[in-house]
Amino acid sequence: MKQGQVNKKFVVTAIGMVAAISLTAGVASWARLRGISRTRSQLAAQATECDGARDAADAVREYQLEEKADVSRRLAVYEAKLPAGQCLPELLAAVKAACTAARMPNVSISTQEAEPAQDADGNDIAAADGTCNRIPIVISGTGGYREVATLLGNLSAAGRLIVITELNIDRAESPSDRIAFRAEAQAFCFMKDQQNNTR
Numbered sequence: 602m603k604q605g606q607v608n609k610k611f612v613v614t615a616i617g618m619v620a621a622i623s624l625t626a627g628v629a630s631w632a633r634l635r636g637i638s639r640t641r642s643q644l645a646a647q648a649t650e651c652d653g654a655r656d657a658a659d660a661v662r663e664y665q666l667e668e669k670a671d672v673s674r675r676l677a678v679y680e681a682k683l684p685a686g687q688c689l690p691e692l693l694a695a696v697k698a699a700c701t702a703a704r705m706p707n708v709s710i711s712t713q714e715a716e717p718a719q720d721a722d723g724n725d726i727a728a729a730d731g732t733c734n735r736i737p738i739v740i741s742g743t744g745g746y747r748e749v750a751t752l753l754g755n756l757s758a759a760g761r762l763i764v765i766t767e768l769n770i771d772r773a774e775s776p777s778d779r780i781a782f783r784a785e786a787q788a789f790c791f792m793k794d795q796q797n798n799t800r
Contacts, residue, residue, distance in 0.1 A: 688790035689715070692736060692761065696788075699755035700740070708742035708752075718789055734790055738763070741783040743773045749782050762789040 693710060700708040717725040718735040725732060744752070749770070756763050764787045773779035 688788075689736065692738075692788050692790065695759045695761050696738065696740065696756065696763075699759050700742075700752055702755050703744070703748050703752035705742055705744045705748050705752055708740055711739045713737040715790070736788045736790065738786045738788055739783065740786065741781075743779045743781050745779060749780060753784070756786070763787070764789075 689712065693712070696710055700706060700710070713736070715734040715736045718733040719725055740752075753765065753768075756765070765784055766787055767783075767785040769783045771781050773781045
C-alpha cells in the first residue's frame, strides 16, 4: 500500500471515529437535555401544585377567620341574652310582659331555684368571672290558639335566652273555644362571682 492510501484510510478512520464519538456525545447530550427538560417540567408542575396548595391554605385561613368572627358575633348575641347579676326579677318581668302582649294576663308563672347550667357532657358551664345558671320556669293558663302561639313567639323574642322544653295543650273545660296549656321552660342568666363584684 502506498503512503497516500494509508493516510486516506487513517483520515477516513479518524473522521469516522470523530463522527462516532460526536454522535455518541450528541446522543448522550440529547438524552441529558431531555432529562433536564423533563426535570424542569416536573419542577414547574410542582411549583404550580405548591401555588395551588398555598392558595388553598390561604382560603382555609380566611374561612377560619370568618368562622371565628361569626362565632364571636353569635356569642355576643347570646351574652346579651344572659344578663348579669340577680336576674330572677327581670326574668319574671320579661315573661309577664310576653304574656300581657299576647293578651293572656291571667297566666300562672312559677320558678324553681337557679342551678348551674350544664353542657351536653354534664359539666357546669362557667366563665372566668362567673357561672351560667339555669332557672326552670313553668307557665300555665288558658287562651285561644292564637294567643298561645303569640305567647310562645313573644318568649322567643323576649331578648332573653328562654328555651321551651315541654309544651302540653288540651281543651279547656270552659269556655269550649279555649285551650289549657302548660309550658315548661329553661331560662339562662349569667351570675358574677362575689369576688369580682367587690372590685
